[in-house]
Amino acid sequence: MIRTDLAMEAGEMSKKKIPGVEITREEAAEGISRVKVTITSKEGEAALGKKIGTYVTLEAGGLACGDAVLDENCSKILADEIKSMAGDNIRGGVLVAGLGNRMVTPDALGPYVCDMVFVTRHIHEYAPDSIDERLGKVSAISPGVLGLTGLETGEIIEGIVNRIKPSLIIAIDSLASRSMERVRTTIQIADSGIAPGAGIGNKRKALDRQTLGIPVLAIGVPLVVFASTVAHDLLEAAIDKTNAREDEMQMILSRILNAPGADMIVTPKEIDKVVKDLARIISDGLNIALHKNLTLEETRRYMH
Amino acid sequence: MIRTDLAMEAGEMSKKKIPGVEITREEAAEGISRVKVTITSKEGEAALGKKIGTYVTLEAGGLACGDAVLDENCSKILADEIKSMAGDNIRGGVLVAGLGNRMVTPDALGPYVCDMVFVTRHIHEYAPDSIDERLGKVSAISPGVLGLTGLETGEIIEGIVNRIKPSLIIAIDSLASRSMERVRTTIQIADSGIAPGAGIGNKRKALDRQTLGIPVLAIGVPLVVFASTVAHDLLEAAIDKTNAREDEMQMILSRILNAPGADMIVTPKEIDKVVKDLARIISDGLNIALHKNLTLEETRRYMH
């Protein structure tokens, strides 16, 4: 089983039909594909290395490249998926958790999204009479990363959940991908929470219904590929095509990747801008989903 | 009673000796004064508008102006005050809370301090055998502000405190001052926690032993004066010196301060740099205080 954070990649790697795993693909809008992987059995879990649940992947080659219509369509489809997975929990109090490290650009997606989510819980609490009834009850937190806080993300979220009792968590996270084609083009929404070990910066503990007692949606976006992954795949393909010996390949690999003192990543040169654009797409999606009949225009105006 | 976040200003405003209030002033180092206000009675509380407790104010005209020796001395004196106020609690697990809004420069002091605190709690938790025994058990969180999270600072801190059980909180906050002379020159450390309503950006609820169940030290730094305060004082002085009528003055004041859509503040032009420098002074102080016999050099090296 090859490790990937995307259920869809795991599904595609498997060549034969797996019982308890269903994969559908459709065109969700012009330029946006929607792949839905449903895992319903323990056998499916084992085969894909993913927990039982629904995993929707939106794919759009031109995402976050300045095509305002495409980006906005993606926000709307994302909103539909969130509403569909959240069900009634969406009106009871939603805590958005922006995982990752604001100081490390490719890991800053979650915190950036939180900066742009339209939060309203405090208005419900302190001025319930004045509130526009279309507004959901939304709060948002960027807990930071273990190395900078000394605290597990899960500990912080759990502490807050116990204190404020939301009915749903939506966690946003940058992912490391297996493939450069996924970077900046893919958004995954899953109803099974954050798996342990995911994320770029940090090996996280699980954040899910089991650990937190309430449903956890996870939105994940591949933003980097580890250089070692690229090199590994490249050599594997080479071995496949040739009669090269694997030990020789390993030697080549280790010689080339031996960069002292650094986790090397593969990322778009303009990653600073990519992360900001993707954060806007996702926060727009959240703002549409979490408030009722509010247009993007209205949300943006409200936020001032 | 005129409102100020600095016990020392409150003390100075009173012309006569108040029972249950003791004020001492000394030269703590070259260029650094230390004023200690001790409030021991309900009568003192009422007179100064401050809770029973100890309030130490360090004053240095040239602070955060590039004098490395002065800044470092200030960090050391701050460290001594923290150790003295914290007592044994300092070794049991300390949570540093950086209050304020990272996006609003004069309110960003707390989050910036958190970025530079040397956190170690996770090493104690996950690698207890490997840890340098001089290291304290430190964690840090910047909870954000109500308008961006939908969550009261106190709710977040309380949630985390209940989950991780530290023995001491140290909260860092930007203050609004009554006087431009205080801006960038003054650091207050108090053992009575954060009073309700303090801070620049946000009216906070109290953070203290009563609300959190553990001792709370508060480090506060005046970084702005509200324009209305400056104008008010100016006119009050004018009325005092002349036989002007107060209603005329109020008219002048309201005409001049009528700036639509904005809380006007008075602040140093180079506030971006001032906040960063003060954050370094305070985080250096914390790093000296919270770990035993660790030099600044060693802390800085550890943090990489």
Added chain:
Amino acid sequence: MIRTDLAMEAGEMSKKKIPGVEITREEAAEGISRVKVTITSKEGEAALGKKIGTYVTLEAGGLACGDAVLDENCSKILADEIKSMAGDNIRGGVLVAGLGNRMVTPDALGPYVCDMVFVTRHIHEYAPDSIDERLGKVSAISPGVLGLTGLETGEIIEGIVNRIKPSLIIAIDSLASRSMERVRTTIQIADSGIAPGAGIGNKRKALDRQTLGIPVLAIGVPLVVFASTVAHDLLEAAIDKTNAREDEMQMILSRILNAPGADMIVTPKEIDKVVKDLARIISDGLNIALHKNLTLEETRRYMH
């Protein structure tokens, strides 16, 4: 003569009609006033302390507060004024100069505008065949400030002008205002260039047709008031209303403003956001004016 960077303020201070000065005021759009001051005589120059030329001031109370329609209307009116003042020079090669210091928030307007101007000169130079004929020939430079470069802004601009020979300069600058009501609500466009001594951060030398040999439009936006100005005006008003003695007032003033080591300014608390929003309004105006029949949408798409 009281010093102000806004011709309109200078005009308003004068109570009687000045020969060679014409002032008109009109409603340019809902919520936006347009005041035009035309100075045509030496006598007018002397009376207003402004050089012969045209000074248009757009005023909108709700500017940069999240009202997208108002902001966009303001960009469009600004574009019309630029086109009207620039005349044919606009098609010959325009250099946008973003004055000020990127590191000091209230002085960063000019550099931020440059970041968002759609530059095209290099496409004309290197790919003339492929260029959309509606595109003007636009370049942009943020020269930095004297204290960080060791170079006068004028020296840098002059050097570049001599090298690339544009037919028009448009300089963008943050201004210090006399009045808090102007901050964030006012944009001035003038065809007489940058006057010596203007700006927040830096006393600049003149940038005008005389020093550079080509026409210079100046766009200026009041973003701060010096604390000393506020206090001065306040006391002057007090003296006016009372029989206070001026020397006593001066004493009060100097005592209150005596803040060591800092130029104190009065500014909106959320200045970080205000500057970004105003930079967008102005760069949108430039992008509409400098390219022919290009919508904002198209410009934004082009910029990616």
Added chain:
Amino acid sequence: MIRTDLAMEAGEMSKKKIPGVEITREEAAEGISRVKVTITSKEGEAALGKKIGTYVTLEAGGLACGDAVLDENCSKILADEIKSMAGDNIRGGVLVAGLGNRMVTPDALGPYVCDMVFVTRHIHEYAPDSIDERLGKVSAISPGVLGLTGLETGEIIEGIVNRIKPSLIIAIDSLASRSMERVRTTIQIADSGIAPGAGIGNKRKALDRQTLGIPVLAIGVPLVVFASTVAHDLLEAAIDKTNAREDEMQMILSRILNAPGADMIVTPKEIDKVVKDLARIISDGLNIALHKNLTLEETRRYMH
């Protein structure tokens, strides 16, 4: 001839001794190697693809990893090389040019260095009597990149040089490397200027004595490897070791690297911090070299 911006890499690729090329290697300080490549003939130029001149490379595995002593030693050795290459020109007026794009983290090294260079030209110009005689005459400019200014870096520098007549340029640039081992560990100083086509973000025109009329030192630091380079090398090694066919390899390569809409780069995950640290090391080196007998402490104090 394989393309690299480092003369030393070009030298090492050649297996046999080339006439007109001399390479020496020594330990410059603990943990810092110094490789000097001197090219004195046209034959050497052709063989290494580098112009006649001196190229010194400092190599230190642990650079910019928090070892303050190593970093400071590196600054000092860099200062010595600069002084040695600059000769008397160093006292006549030095313009530091920070090439690259401040908005793209791995390309921001040059602008960041400019932010920290201690500039003094304006003091010489405007207050010559008050100046500390140890201070050199230093100015600094970050010209931006073609895509954001519409201006060639060389046009801007040439314009300024013609206007202010310095006697020496020192250009700072991020480089793309051939090898991940070079990233963050290597600084090259050359007296032959900036070669055309170098740099990460931008294909630059040459900046050298021929184009500018004065000597140009270039300081270059490898900060990224293009993903295509890594993959290419990897496959070349594989072909070498196996009897794979090159066309098959090319197919693998193009399949794996086919990432839409993005130049993929390989870079350390914490690149934000790496660039800042390297900018400090280089600006410290410049500040030592460009002023006489000034300690780092003094420079830092002066800069406030």
